[in-house]
Amino acid sequence: MNAPHTAPHLLPEVHTRAVPAALLEALQARFCAQFSSALVVREQHGRDESAFTVPPPAAVVFAQNTQDVSDAVKLAAQYKVPVIPFGVGSSLEGHLLAVQGGISLDVSRMNQVLAINAEDLTVTVQPGVTRTQLNAAVKSTGLFFPIDPGADATIGGMSATRASGTNAVRYGTMRENVLALEVVTASGEVIRTGTRAKKSSAGYDLTRLMVGSEGTLGIMTEITVKLYPLPESVMAATVSFDSLADAVNTTIQIIQMGVPIARCELLDANTIRMVNAHSKLSLREGAMLLMEFHGSPAGVQEQVETVQAIAAEFGGQTFEWASTPEERTRLWTARHNAYFAGIQSRPGCKAITTDTCVPISHLADALLDSVTEAQASGLTYFLVGHVGDGNFHVGYLIDPDKPEERVLAEKLNHQLVHRALKLGGTCTGEHGVGLHKMDFLVTETGAGAVSMMRVIKQALDPDNILNPGKIFKL
Structure with missing residues (x-):
C-alpha cells in the first residue's frame, strides 16, 4: 500500500480509432x-x-x-x-x-422533466436536466432534490459519476437516490432498470451497476430519483478556528455525536482568501466550517446549540448566522465558487484536482498531513471538504508551461490518495475515476476486482465503444 517514488501517469494514453x-x-x-x-x-x-x-x-x-x-x-x-x-x-x-x-x-437538449410524482416523492427526468432546473420544476410541490455537487451538473452526469456534494452527509449520494433508469446499451437497445417502488428484490441490481459506470456500460436516457420535503426550518452558520486541526476535530465530534447536520463544509485559510477576493466577501481568514441545519424550528435550534458547544470546545469563534434564503444563497454560492476562486487566484493556471474520502475517525490524519505536504511544496493550492462525510478536495494550481509543476502536483496527489487508502478510504469520494484515478483503482480494489469489472464491461460492450479508456484499461 506504500506509495512508489514515482508519480502515476501524467497524461492519458491516446489511441485514436479511425472514424470512417x-x-x-x-x-x-x-x-x-x-x-x-x-x-x-x-x-x-x-x-x-x-x-x-x-x-x-x-x-x-x-x-x-x-x-x-x-x-x-x-x-x-x-x-x-x-x-x-x-x-x-x-x-x-x-x-x-x-x-x-x-x-x-x-444529451444536453434532452432536458425535459417527464413526470413529477409528488405523492410518491419521486421525479423522472431526461439526462440533460440540471439540478437547478429540477429544483425549480418541483418547488411548487414543497419538495426538493438535495444532491448538490456544486457545479450545475446534469442529472445524467451526476448519475454516471455517482456524484454527491454538500448535502450528502444527510441525504446520501446519487447511489442512494436513483431509483430507476432507461438506458441505451452498446448495441443500441433500450432497456429499463428498477422501478419507482422504494425497494425491490427482483434480480440483479442493474440500476446500481449503471450508476457510477461513467458512461462505459450504457447511456442513460431517463432517470427516476427521490425527492424530499422542503425542511420547515433552515439555518446556515459559519464558524472560524485558529487552526485547521481544530476545525477538523470539531467536525469529527459533530458526526460521532450523531448530530443530523445537513451540510458541513471546510475551507482552509488559504481558500478563504481566494473566496473573499473572488466573491467580494469579508470572511475571517482562518480555517472555517460552513454548516447548514434542516428540520423543525425546535429541532434546528437543538442542533445549533449542540454544534455551538462542540465548536467552543475546540476554540471556535465568530459564529455568524444566515437564516434568510438570500443570506444562505450568498454563502453557498461563495462556497460553490471556490474552484473558480482558486483558478482566478493564479491567472493562466490549470488545476490538478483530486478528492478522496476516509472513515470519519481518520479524517484528521488524512487531511492535515496532505495540507502540510501541499504547503511545503510551494505550489499554490486550495482545499475544500464535505468533511461531514470524511470527503475532501485539493486543487493544485500549476503553470501549464512548466512540466515540473505538473509532476510535483501529481506527486502530491499520489501521496494524498495512498494515505487515504492506507487509512481505509477510497481514491475518489465523488469525482469518479475517469482518466486520472485509473492507477489508484487497482490499488484500492485489487486486481481481481478490476478483472471482474473488465468481464462486465466486455460482456455488455464487446467492441468497447462506450466511453472507452476510462476507469480501467482493457
Whole structure:
C-alpha cells in the first residue's frame, strides 16, 4: 500500500480509432442540423475541467430523445466507433475526453422533466436536466432534490459519476437516490432498470451497476430519483478556528455525536482568501466550517446549540448566522465558487484536482498531513471538504508551461490518495475515476476486482465503444 517514488501517469494514453467517412455521412443524413463536425463544436466537446489536453472527437451529435441516442449508438456500433456521452462538461477527471477518438453524444437538449410524482416523492427526468432546473420544476410541490455537487451538473452526469456534494452527509449520494433508469446499451437497445417502488428484490441490481459506470456500460436516457420535503426550518452558520486541526476535530465530534447536520463544509485559510477576493466577501481568514441545519424550528435550534458547544470546545469563534434564503444563497454560492476562486487566484493556471474520502475517525490524519505536504511544496493550492462525510478536495494550481509543476502536483496527489487508502478510504469520494484515478483503482480494489469489472464491461460492450479508456484499461 506504500506509495512508489514515482508519480502515476501524467497524461492519458491516446489511441485514436479511425472514424470512417461512411459513418459521418450516415450520421449527417440521420441527424441533419443535430450533427456537427465543425472544429469549434468538436473542441467544445473535447475538454472538461480537468488539466488533460486530448484531441477532440471527430463529430458531435445533439440528441433530443431516446430514439436519437439509440440510432446514434446503432450507427457507431456498425463501425465499432467510440461514443462518448456529454452533458455540460463540468467533470474533473477527464470523463468525457475522446482518448480513443469517436463521436461525442451531447444529451444536453434532452432536458425535459417527464413526470413529477409528488405523492410518491419521486421525479423522472431526461439526462440533460440540471439540478437547478429540477429544483425549480418541483418547488411548487414543497419538495426538493438535495444532491448538490456544486457545479450545475446534469442529472445524467451526476448519475454516471455517482456524484454527491454538500448535502450528502444527510441525504446520501446519487447511489442512494436513483431509483430507476432507461438506458441505451452498446448495441443500441433500450432497456429499463428498477422501478419507482422504494425497494425491490427482483434480480440483479442493474440500476446500481449503471450508476457510477461513467458512461462505459450504457447511456442513460431517463432517470427516476427521490425527492424530499422542503425542511420547515433552515439555518446556515459559519464558524472560524485558529487552526485547521481544530476545525477538523470539531467536525469529527459533530458526526460521532450523531448530530443530523445537513451540510458541513471546510475551507482552509488559504481558500478563504481566494473566496473573499473572488466573491467580494469579508470572511475571517482562518480555517472555517460552513454548516447548514434542516428540520423543525425546535429541532434546528437543538442542533445549533449542540454544534455551538462542540465548536467552543475546540476554540471556535465568530459564529455568524444566515437564516434568510438570500443570506444562505450568498454563502453557498461563495462556497460553490471556490474552484473558480482558486483558478482566478493564479491567472493562466490549470488545476490538478483530486478528492478522496476516509472513515470519519481518520479524517484528521488524512487531511492535515496532505495540507502540510501541499504547503511545503510551494505550489499554490486550495482545499475544500464535505468533511461531514470524511470527503475532501485539493486543487493544485500549476503553470501549464512548466512540466515540473505538473509532476510535483501529481506527486502530491499520489501521496494524498495512498494515505487515504492506507487509512481505509477510497481514491475518489465523488469525482469518479475517469482518466486520472485509473492507477489508484487497482490499488484500492485489487486486481481481481478490476478483472471482474473488465468481464462486465466486455460482456455488455464487446467492441468497447462506450466511453472507452476510462476507469480501467482493457
